[in-house]
Amino acid sequence: MLPVVVVHGGAGQIPKQRTEQSTLGVCTAVRAAYTILRGGGSSMDAVVEAVTQMEDNPSFNAGHGSVLNAKGGVEMDAIVMEGKTLGSGAVSAVRNIANPVQLARLVMDKTSHACLTAEGASQFARAMGVPEVPEESLITEYSRMRWTKNLAPEANPVECQMGKMGTVGAVAVDSEGNIACATSTGGMLNKMEGRVGDTPCIGSGGYADNNVGAVSTTGHGEAIMKVTLARLILFHMEQGHSVEAASDLGLAYMKSRVAALGGVVTVDPRGHWAARFSSRQMSWAAAQKDTLHYGLYTGEHFTQSIDHPH
Numbered sequence: 001m002l003p004v005v006v007v008h009g010g011a012g013q014i015p016k017q018r019t020e021q022s023t024l025g026v027c028t029a030v031r032a033a034y035t036i037l038r039g040g041g042s043s044m045d046a047v048v049e050a051v052t053q054m055e056d057n058p059s060f061n062a063g064h065g066s067v068l069n070a071k072g073g074v075e076m077d078a079i080v081m082e083g084k085t086l087g088s089g090a091v092s093a094v095r096n097i098a099n100p101v102q103l104a105r106l107v108m109d110k111t112s113h114a115c116l117t118a119e120g121a122s123q124f125a126r127a128m129g130v131p132e133v134p135e136e137s138l139i140t141e142y143s144r145m146r147w148t149k150n151l152a153p154e155a156n157p158v159e160c161q162m163g164k165m166g167t168v169g170a171v172a173v174d175s176e177g178n179i180a181c182a183t184s185t186g187g188m189l190n191k192m193e194g195r196v197g198d199t200p201c202i203g204s205g206g207y208a209d210n211n212v213g214a215v216s217t218t219g220h221g222e223a224i225m226k227v228t229l230a231r232l233i234l235f236h237m238e239q240g241h242s243v244e245a246a247s248d249l250g251l252a253y254m255k256s257r258v259a260a261l262g263g264v265v266t267v268d269p270r271g272h273w274a275a276r277f278s279s280r281q282m283s284w285a286a287a288q289k290d291t292l293h294y295g296l297y298t299g300e301h302f303t304q305s306i307d308h309p310h
């Protein structure tokens with residue numbers, strides 16, 4: 001069954017005019033990651049490549065295309081974790097870099113820490129030679145439009161969040177059976193400056209353990225943290241549930257316990273995979289055995305050959 005990679009482009013409600021770009025984005029990212037796996041590359045390289053591509057894609061709320069905070073700025077969170085050693089790296093509230101997921105990986109590889117935040121993360125990025133980019137280059141017309149709309153006195157904050165839930169994430173198992181996850185986000189629209197969400201928090205935004213599996217999550221961060229969604233799903237897998245059942249149990253608990261919707265991508269060590277969500281939509285894609293799988297609405301599942309798209 002191995003290798004496999006599964007990605008998501010965020011749970012929520014995607015405006016009609018953006019659905020096509022979103023589906024295209026997850027499919028392109030999963031293809032790039034699968035090429036790495038098929039060439040014998042590691043699951044960590046694969047998930048970082050997939051998430052990097054989606055950070056660069058303005059259709060998603062991560063990197064270029066991130067939502068704006070209350071002051072109109074961009075602060076981003078990201079995490080990576082590898083299942084062999086349980087090593088992880090994260091950055092939170094980081095500014096002025098194009099690819100927070102790559103900085104998270106550097107935190108894992110080059111420091112003895114699990115997470116660096118804000119100005120400290122920026123200093124570390126500089127020390128590692130990561131180029132600084134102007135904030136303007138991360139902001140799209142669409143994210144500025146959403147932000148402005150949200151400032152209007154009659155704005156409905158819940159409605160405004162919809163369509164900008166596009167956090168991105170990936171999980172993978174490589175041909176050696178090593179498992180990894182990565183998640184990256186601009187957070188929640190209009191968040192307070194300095195707000196840190198679930199994404200960089202181990203066990204909430206993601207978790208990977210070669211003995212159990214891996215999960216990357218998306219949804220309302222404060223709710224995800226309350227139930228430590230990624231680790232909760234892996235707990236259900238430890239209890240013998242399938243990737244699909246465990247994902248649904250975790251999401252159902254979050255819905256009943258804290259009235260929140262979300263989505264996840266999940267793998268187990270044998271290469272079973274799932275893309276599950278309680279929100280109306282989540283763009284997702286998976287690649288395994290040279291087949292591309294993708295979908296957007298509940299119950300949707302399209303397949304095509306990786307090498308011969310039609």
Ligand SMILES: NC(=O)C[C@H](N)C(=O)O
Nearest residue numbers: 165167187197218219221
């Ligand atoms: N779109 C998302 O998934 C948001 C992210 N979980 C956060 O709260 O920061």
